[in-house]
Amino acid sequence: xxxxxxxxxxxxxxxxxxxxxxxxxxxxxxxxxxxxxxxxxxxxxxxxxxxxxxxxxxxxxxxxxxxxxxxxxxxxxxxxxxxxxxxxxxxxxxxxxxxxxxxxxxxxxxxxxxxxxxxxxxxxxxxxxxxxxxxxxxxxxxxxxxxxxxxxxxxxxxxxxxxxxxxxxxxxxxxxxxxxxxxxxxxxxxxxxxxxxxxxxxxxxxxxxxxxxxxxxxxxxxxxxxxxxxxxxxxxxxxxxxxxxxxxxxxxxxxx
Amino acid sequence: xxxxxxxxxxxxxxxxxxxxxxxxxxxxxxxxxxxxxxxxxxxxxxxxxxxxxxxxxxxxxxxxxxxxxxxxxxxxxxxxxxxxxxxxxxxxxxxxxxxxxxxxxxxxxxxxxxxxxxxxxxxxxxxxxxxxxxxxxxxxxxxxxxxxxxxxxxxxxxxxxxxxxxxxxxxxxxxxxxxxxxxxxxxxxxxxxxxxxxxxxxxxxxxxxxxxxxxxxxxxxxxxxxxxxxxxxxxxxxxxxxxxxxxxxxxxxxx
Numbered sequence: 007x008x009x010x011x012x013x014x015x016x017x018x019x020x021x022x023x024x025x026x027x028x029x030x031x032x033x034x035x036x037x038x039x040x041x042x043x044x045x046x047x048x049x050x051x052x053x054x055x056x057x058x059x060x061x062x063x064x065x066x067x068x069x070x071x072x073x074x075x076x077x078x079x080x081x082x083x084x085x086x087x088x089x090x091x092x093x094x095x096x097x098x099x100x101x102x103x104x105x106x107x108x109x110x111x112x113x114x115x116x117x118x119x120x121x122x123x124x125x126x127x128x129x130x131x132x133x134x135x136x137x138x139x140x141x142x143x144x145x146x147x148x149x150x151x152x153x154x155x156x157x158x159x160x161x162x163x164x165x166x167x168x169x170x171x172x173x174x175x176x177x178x179x180x181x182x183x184x185x186x187x188x189x190x191x192x193x194x195x196x197x198x199x200x201x202x203x204x205x206x207x208x209x210x211x212x213x214x215x216x217x218x219x220x221x222x223x224x225x226x227x228x229x230x231x232x233x234x235x236x237x238x239x240x241x242x243x244x245x246x247x248x249x250x251x252x253x254x255x256x257x258x259x260x261x262x
Numbered sequence: 263x264x265x266x267x268x269x270x271x272x273x274x275x276x277x278x279x280x281x282x283x284x285x286x287x288x289x290x291x292x293x294x295x296x297x298x299x300x301x302x303x304x305x306x307x308x309x310x311x312x313x314x315x316x317x318x319x320x321x322x323x324x325x326x327x328x329x330x331x332x333x334x335x336x337x338x339x340x341x342x343x344x345x346x347x348x349x350x351x352x353x354x355x356x357x358x359x360x361x362x363x364x365x366x367x368x369x370x371x372x373x374x375x376x377x378x379x380x381x382x383x384x385x386x387x388x389x390x391x392x393x394x395x396x397x398x399x400x401x402x403x404x405x406x407x408x409x410x411x412x413x414x415x416x417x418x419x420x421x422x423x424x425x426x427x428x429x430x431x432x433x434x435x436x437x438x439x440x441x442x443x444x445x446x447x448x449x450x451x452x453x454x455x456x457x458x459x460x461x462x463x464x465x466x467x468x469x470x471x472x473x474x475x476x477x478x479x480x481x482x483x484x485x486x487x488x489x490x491x492x493x494x495x496x497x498x499x500x501x502x503x504x505x506x507x508x509x510x511x512x513x514x515x516x517x
Contacts, residue, residue: 013358014517033361041359047352051280060279063272064360112360 007120007151012036024115037065040114044121046101048093054104055080055089058111065112072111079107083137099130106137117141119150123157135160155248165248169256179248186254187246190225194218194232194241203236212254221246221254264508265365272362273370274377276353281378291335292385296327300393303450314452317482324395325477326449328383328404329411333470336379336412337440340419341432344371348423354515368511372416372504379412380405390481400483407480411473414496417503418469424510443470448478472496 008014010023012032021028023035049057055076062072080086083103088096096104102122109117122138123131138161142148152158158165159179167174167182175182183189194200196218204211204220209228212219222228225243232238281288304320314322347353357367384405390396396404422435446456447470453461464471472492479485 011359013355033363036359037361039359043355043359045352047356049276049353049356050351051283056279060276061356061360063275064269064357064362066269066272066361 007118010149011039011041011118037112038115040109040112040117042102042105042109042117042119042122044124046105048101048104048108050093053090053092054085054096054100057093057104058108061108062111067112075111075113079110082110083107084133097130099126099133102126102130102134103137106134110141115147117146117148119148121152122150123152123154131157155252159248167252167255174255175251182251183246183248187250188221188223189246190222190243191246191250192220192222192225192228192232192241192243194220194238197238199236200232200238203232203238207231214253219250221250264369264505265363266369267363267366269362270366270370270373273357273367274374276357277371277374278377281374289385292331292382293389295331296324296386296389296393299323299327300390300395304393304395318395320393320395321482322478323450324390324393325404325481326447326474328386328390328408328481329447329470329473329477330444330449331382331386332379332408332411333415333440333443333473335382336375336415337419338436339378340372340375340416341423341426341435342429344375344420345423345426345429345432347371348515349429358515364512364515365508368420368508369504372413372420372507375416375419376409376412379415380409383408396481397483401481403480404477407476410496410500411476414469414473414500414503417500417507420507421503421510424507424514443468447471448474469496469499 009016009021009028012023012028012035016028024038026035028035049060052060058076058079059069059072062075067075080089083106085100085103085107088100088104093101093104106119106122109119119138123134126134135157138148138150142161142163148161150158150161162179164177165179165182166176175186177185194217196213196216200218204218209220209222212221220228229241229243232241300320300323304323308319308323311319313319354364354367358364387396387401387404391398391401419435422432426432446460446464447453447468448464449470453464453471456464472495476489476492476496479489
């Protein structure tokens with residue numbers, strides 16, 4: 007991510023952003039990118055509005071234009087009421103929203119977001135998602151990294167799952183789920199009886215801690231077998247998610 | 263190669279805006295400091311000292327007070343304050359995501375440090391005039407010269423900021439470099455009183471000696487050819503530390 011943003015030097019290969027080489031045209035690239043960094047680096051010496059104005063100055067945006075855009079973006083991110091409030095007095099969600107507003111100050115052609123909703127409460131996350139979706143609807147290109155797979159599922163048209171710096175799979179969330187997990191997951195408690203039962207039917211299953219997961223496109227049949235034939239009681243059926251895909255592809259062991 | 267364009271001023275303006283937001287606090291030291299020193303040292307201790315080389319003691323220390331104030335304000339701006347912006351506030355990280363280069367961020371910080379020194383000198387001047395310890399109109403030169411002197415201390419400070427492991431370690435240059443300079447740079451007694459080797463040592467490595475001697479030439483006024491040597495020393499050292507600070511900072515920040 008930092009290499010795309012032209013902050014870290016390229017470690018190897020070739021890298022072009024918006025058709026420009028990152029080694030030679032850094033300023034041009036940075037001028038056309040919007041960046042939402044993972045950590046909050048808003049300027050604590052200034053208010054929300056001043057943060058936007060000062061940031062606009064780094065892009066060489068004329069004052070009038072900057073003022074107009076700053077007001078617009080505060081409204082867009084629902085921060086008008088916090089216009090003159092210092093950063094320290096803003097909640098985590100407001101700070102994140104302000105960072106998104108700041109990243110939009112130069113009307114970027116490409117918006118890069120590094121874990122945009124990390125550590126936020128559900129309301130704050132949903133508001134950010136809503137704003138990102140409306141940006142996408144307006145035709146903006148967003149590139150985001152996230153560990154929240156529900157976030158990826160909601161926001162991405164195309165996604166890449168990476169593990170240990172290698173690309174594992176690539177595609178639209180729905181396609182990936184269909185391909186790597188099936189439409190549904192049937193979950194049951196992990197007991198010897200259930201295991202024998204599944205073996206009898208010749209069904210593939212995954213072990214997930216104290217549970218057994220069967221990935222299938224025919225959840226009702228599987229559930230019926232478990233409930234009726236095996237007389238097992240605790241069986242749940244749910245749609246497969248990107249998280250299932252991720253765990254199946256990268257394994258369940260902790261990655262430090 | 264150092265990559266600096268007009269964008270350097272956007273960094274400078276950020277710091278100016280922050281400074282002006284808290285101007286009430288920032289404007290107190292340049293008014294209070296000279297009054298305290300002049301009363302305590304100039305007119306208190308000074309009663310026992312009739313004159314130094316034929317100069318009344320308060321008049322002797324007045325240019326030193328300006329020099330010290332410039333040193334403190336520029337040096338501390340580019341050490342503790344810059345470190346806080348760089349390390350705790352992540353302000354530098356935020357700026358280099360824009361078309362502003364890392365070199366411009368560091369240069370902008372140093373230009374601002376110098377400006378702060380100049381502002382302090384300008385604010386002290388009327389107080390010193392009130393006490394009648396500096397001559398006019400030559401003393402107006404204190405102001406532009408404070409920018410150059412300020413830049414010298416700002417660039418030196420930035421070098422320490424670039425290599426310090428943490429904010430506490432900045433106490434080392436503050437106590438081991440700045441404090442000795444405050445006392446042994448011809449500030450409160452003439453350099454001539456120092457044993458010869460120490461005097462040469464002071465002239466060679468304590469930047470404040472050169473700043474004090476030029477400021478003293480300005481306020482008396484009494485210019486001498488030696489002032490040109492001091493001026494050259496300051497110009498060369500400033501250029502050297504300016505480049506060094508940027509290189510060290512690149513090494514620290516580009517990962």
